[in-house]
Amino acid sequence: MSSLDHSIPVPAISRAFEVVESSSNNKTATHSINVNEDDGDGVFLTWQDLWVTVPDGQKKGNRSILQGLTGYARPGELLAIMGPSGCGKSTLLDALAGRLGSNTRQAGEILINGRKRALAYGTSAYVTQDDALITTLTVSEAVYYSAQLQLPDTMTKLQKKERAEMTIKEMGLQDAMNTRIGGWGAKGLSGGQKRRVSICIEMLTRPKLLFLDEPTSGLDSAASYYVMSRIAKLDQRDHGVGSRTMIASIHQPSSEVFQLFHNLCLLSSGQTVYFGPASAANEFFALNGFPCPALQNPSDHFLKTINKDFQKDIEEGLAGVIPTEEAIDILTKSYKSSDNYLQLRSQVAEICKAQDSGALEKKSTHADFLTQCIVLTSRSFVNMYRDLGYYWFRLGVYVLLGIGLATVFSNLGTDDNSIQARGSLLMFVASYLTFMTIGGFPSFVEDMKVFERERLNGHYGATAFVFGNTFSALPYLALISLIPGAIVYYLPGLHKGYQHFIYFVLLLFACMLLVESLMMIVASLVPNYLTGIITGAGIQGLMILGGGFFRLPNDLPHPFWKYPLYYIAFHKYAYQGMFKNEFEGLKFDNNLDGEQVLRDKWQLQMGYSKWVDLAILFGMVVFYRLVFLGIIKTVKKMKPVVKAFMSVPMKQTTQIMENPCATPPQEDKIFYQ
Numbered sequence: 001m002s003s004l005d006h007s008i009p010v011p012a013i014s015r016a017f018e019v020v021e022s023s024s025n026n027k028t029a030t031h032s033i034n035v036n037e038d039d040g041d042g043v044f045l046t047w048q049d050l051w052v053t054v055p056d057g058q059k060k061g062n063r064s065i066l067q068g069l070t071g072y073a074r075p076g077e078l079l080a081i082m083g084p085s086g087c088g089k090s091t092l093l094d095a096l097a098g099r100l101g102s103n104t105r106q107a108g109e110i111l112i113n114g115r116k117r118a119l120a121y122g123t124s125a126y127v128t129q130d131d132a133l134i135t136t137l138t139v140s141e142a143v144y145y146s147a148q149l150q151l152p153d154t155m156t157k158l159q160k161k162e163r164a165e166m167t168i169k170e171m172g173l174q175d176a177m178n179t180r181i182g183g184w185g186a187k188g189l190s191g192g193q194k195r196r197v198s199i200c201i202e203m204l205t206r207p208k209l210l211f212l213d214e215p216t217s218g219l220d221s222a223a224s225y226y227v228m229s230r231i232a233k234l235d236q237r238d239h240g241v242g243s244r245t246m247i248a249s250i251h252q253p254s255s256e257v258f259q260l261f262h263n264l265c266l267l268s269s270g271q272t273v274y275f276g277p278a279s280a281a282n283e284f285f286a287l288n289g290f291p292c293p294a295l296q297n298p299s300d301h302f303l304k305t306i307n308k309d310f311q312k313d314i315e316e317g318l319a320g321v322i323p324t325e326e327a328i329d330i331l332t333k334s335y336k337s338s339d340n341y342l343q344l345r346s347q348v349a350e351i352c353k354a355q356d357s358g359a360l361e362k363k364s365t366h367a368d369f370l371t372q373c374i375v376l377t378s379r380s381f382v383n384m385y386r387d388l389g390y391y392w393f394r395l396g397v398y399v400l401l402g403i404g405l406a407t408v409f410s411n412l413g414t415d416d417n418s419i420q421a422r423g424s425l426l427m428f429v430a431s432y433l434t435f436m437t438i439g440g441f442p443s444f445v446e447d448m449k450v451f452e453r454e455r456l457n458g459h460y461g462a463t464a465f466v467f468g469n470t471f472s473a474l475p476y477l478a479l480i481s482l483i484p485g486a487i488v489y490y491l492p493g494l495h496k497g498y499q500h501f502i503y504f505v506l507l508l509f510a511c512m513l514l515v516e517s518l519m520m521i522v523a524s525l526v527p528n529y530l531t532g533i534i535t536g537a538g539i540q541g542l543m544i545l546g547g548g549f550f551r552l553p554n555d556l557p558h559p560f561w562k563y564p565l566y567y568i569a570f571h572k573y574a575y576q577g578m579f580k581n582e583f584e585g586l587k588f589d590n591n592l593d594g595e596q597v598l599r600d601k602w603q604l605q606m607g608y609s610k611w612v613d614l615a616i617l618f619g620m621v622v623f624y625r626l627v628f629l630g631i632i633k634t635v636k637k638m639k640p641v642v643k644a645f646m647s648v649p650m651k652q653t654t655q656i657m658e659n660p661c662a663t664p665p666q667e668d669k670i671f672y673q
């Protein structure tokens with residue numbers, strides 16, 4: 001229940017120690033203060049003069065999304081951020097959680113327990129506005145896999161399962177346990193149920209600081225109430241974990257849900273209209289000439305008063321009513337000059353002084369790296385099995401293409417024409433069949449979205465993701481190399497002997513792995529279906545052209561095509577390996593032997609064996625995967641650097657801060673004059 005008492009709890013003060021407080025001018029000061037033992041584990045989050053700006057699309061200027069916000073969130077309390085759509089609720093949550101986009105600039109001070117620091121894993125969680133979930137899993141699978149990834153190895157599998165089931169029940173999803181989440185193309189859970197699955201996943205570790213962006217969108221008022229009340233009351237059940245600090249943005253709470261809020265932050269166009277106890281908001285509006293009509297939900301009244309998106313319609317319909325711009329102006333000015341605001345600033349200062357870093361150092365651990373790799377491999381394997389677009393559809397098309405190739409190149413024979421035919425067949429297999437690997441790109445982009453969400457919440461790292469994705473794909477790639485490979489190899493009658501067939505399949509497998517790795521690199525840089533597929537296809541088109549088939553190696557123009565493309569395109573090694581495997585040891589009519597054909601007709605480098613080509617291809621697979629890993633690791637690390645580079649001094653600020661993780665580490669402070 002909301003409380004009118006707006007001051008920091010003093011009676012429970014029981015422990016005294018010294019803290020070093022960071023001040024905005026980078027000097028440090030020591031204070032001897034007392035801290036509440038009960039709240040020792042809790043997270044006090046404060047923000048002062050928080051500005052967020054983005055470059056203005058048209059002019060070279062900036063647009064302020066958040067304008068000098070100040071506020072706090074305390075353990076055991078639920079802070080609701082409300083305001084019309086586009087007022088900056090998600091931006092405020094992102095800023096507080098350290099997740100702003102790289103094109104934004106942030107100024108002001110965000111402190112955790114009075115200091116700038118990164119939160120340990122499991123201390124904070126963020127349920128984003130968009131649900132990024134693995135659509136092929138059922139609710140219980142999604143939550144259980146997540147439990148295995150997030151919860152420490154000290155817990156048994158049974159305990160993790162129990163935690164997962166309990167959390168599912170807490171969110172009222174017990175009836176949908178075995179329903180697949182579903183996404184585009186396959187209907188599964190409703191929008192509101194998906195929201196609850198996202199919340200479940202983030203609640204598993206019982207985080208001390210919880211950000212929720214629109215947790216109730218898509219839910220009816222009764223479901224909204226149950227979800228919010230469960231969230232609000234969770235810490236009462238989680239004995240021993242300390243009080244939870246909760247910040248939720250919310251669109252339209254019912255009056256029952258509204259009663260659950262302790263504090264309310266009301267925004268309009270990035271400005272604070274009201275910050276304070278939720279129960280006192282009504283009084284604030286009434287005092288400023290906007291009393292809530294009887295029988296009207298207060299939150300509806302607040303939003304209606306400050307929503308200027310439809311101002312014209314409202315003005316037309318309601319003659320004599322104060323225009324919304326004016327109403328907002330009255331309220332923001334009144335708020336800025338109110339005792340409430342002064343009290344808020346002093347409370348923020350008080351919290352900053354009173355808190356210490358010690359209590360948060362206790363890190364909660366998650367599953368170890370090996371467990372994460374195993375769980376991610378198994379989860380990804382199940383997803384690939386159920387997602388028809390990942391491999392099954394491609395297998396079908398490959399089989400059809402294989403039959404097509406087998407009929408076009410039937411009865412190869414050993415005459416002069418068969419030399420060209422064999423070459424063309426092998427070239428088609430090594431380039432076009434592998435080229436089609438880009439068909440799995442959309443599914444992979446979906447996986448990347450889930451990975452991004454889970455990584456931002458600290459569930460696991462990039463290395464475990466790359467391991468999981470690589471190992472889970474291997475059996476499928478082996479299958480789609482083997483079955484179509486056998487059709488293409490045996491029906492037209494390529495070089496007899498099972499060793500030749502094994503080499504052929506291995507090479508096809510390596511090429512598919514390579515194209516997948518290439519597409520992963522593309523996905524990490526261009527995470528969009530259409531542009532990603534076009535980019536991947538363009539790169540491969542160039543490589544095929546420079547691979548030494550359409551223009552023989554000696555005829556390739558030297559700049560770019562021969563040096564360096566011919567040597568870096570994997571097609572060179574694929575063609576050479578395939579050709580050596582096929583022609584070496586073959587005798588053609590007119591006493592022509594295969595080696596001669598390779599040397600004279602295909603202009604191959606004969607100094608090394610076909611196995612070297614295969615080894616180079618596998619080496620390239622490892623290299624490409626490492627590049628992919630490097631990119632996803634660097635992009636994360638580079639973000640704050642890019643942001644710092646883009647940051648410029650802002651009039652209103654004393655400090656600009658970059659926060660790469662949940663909250664900014666102390667050394668991340670960047671000071672501006």
Ligand SMILES: Nc1ncnc2c1ncn2[C@@H]1O[C@H](COP(=O)(O)OP(=O)(O)OP(=O)(O)O)[C@@H](O)[C@H]1O
Nearest residue numbers: 054065084085086087088089090091092101103104
């Ligand atoms: N990275 C960005 N670049 C440009 N504009 C942005 C960016 N992030 C947010 N905005 C703009 O800032 C404003 C606030 O966005 P935000 O997503 O915070 O709104 P919101 O209050 O969460 O809205 P909703 O209730 O619809 O989710 C919007 O006008 C949005 O277009």
Ligand SMILES: [Mg+2]
Nearest residue numbers: 089090129213
């Ligand atoms: Mg939003």
